[in-house]
Amino acid sequence: MKKFVKIAAALVLAALLAACVGKEDPPKMPVSEGGKTGGGKIVGKDIRMEDITDFYYTEENINYDAYYQRYRFYAEDGKHMFFHETRERKDDYGPCTEEDTTLIGTVELTKDQWTEFTELVKNGIVTAEKDSAESGGTGPWLYLYWKNDKGKYQEFSFESYGTEGKFEEFCRSLASNTAVESNTEKEEDMTPIPVVGVRVGDRFFTISMEDNSSAGAFIDEVSSQELTVKMHDYGSFEKVGDLPFDLPVNDEKITTVPGDLILYQGRQITIYYDENTWDFTRLGRLNATPEEIREVFGGREEITAEFTVEWTE
DSSP, rough: HHHHHHHHHHHHHHHHHHHHHHHOOSSOOOTTTTSSSTTOBBBTBBBBBGEEEEEEEEEEEOOOSEEEEEEEEEEETEEEOOOOOOOOTSSSOOOOOOOGGEEEEEEEOOHHHHHHHHHHHHHOEEEEEOOGGGSSSOOOOOEEEEEOOOSSSSSEEEBBBBHHHHHHHHHHHHHHHHHHHHHHHHHHOOOEEEEEEEHHHHHHHEEEESSSSHHHHHHHHHSSSOOEEEEETTTTTEEEEEEESSOOOOEEEEETTTTTTEEOOOTTTEESSSSEEEEEEEEEESSSOOOHHHHHHOOOSEEEEEEEEOOOO
């Protein structure tokens, strides 16, 4: 009998030790031989840090107390940028729309801030897309893109849950600091800021506009009256439509990426969902993942796009 009690006690002790080990912060995906996981790629090994061009974090709850949160880190024209958008619908169901936006902003990152971002995604795993915001749940859904990426590998997973938590805290800190800086600037010069967006059906995207005379003139035109454009597919890489007004051009040779808002010959507006190289004027870029862009703008013969401009107070 005593021998049986000793054996039982030993088994209980072993189970407790195993449970304690399980409480450590484990890797989210085990790395297999050859430095890859399940056919994926490791950031910092298979993907060079300097080649990262875009990273998206999206979290959404469409149930009671609905909310939507997006963070985006991206490289553009030699600059490193951070975009954030928060939508909340307290005591109500979702999905949230642009009318529920409580915080939004874009800021250029310092070298140290971009380095901190790359250190957080380092050793993460990028695999072929398996999930999206449309498939249910609240996320977060994570996507990472890099130079010469052709879309086979897209879905990102942090090295550990602890690192993911640090990333979320880093994003909240950046968003909070951006809001403080914006409020300070408004107190000094009281200059309203335009928030440009486009709606297609029930989907709405904000647009980060370029700093050129073409984008400025576009904002002026749409501010006076909302713009509705019927757009048809061209070349299986863009949707294009005619503008009811002329805009100044600032053409340069551009290789487009999904989400680019392009002015062509001063009177046609296009939204790209794939690559093309030509002399264009970039007006801005939709704040959406390539998957979202292709879902909304690709594969349809014709769409109706409604462009709006709202000014902050």
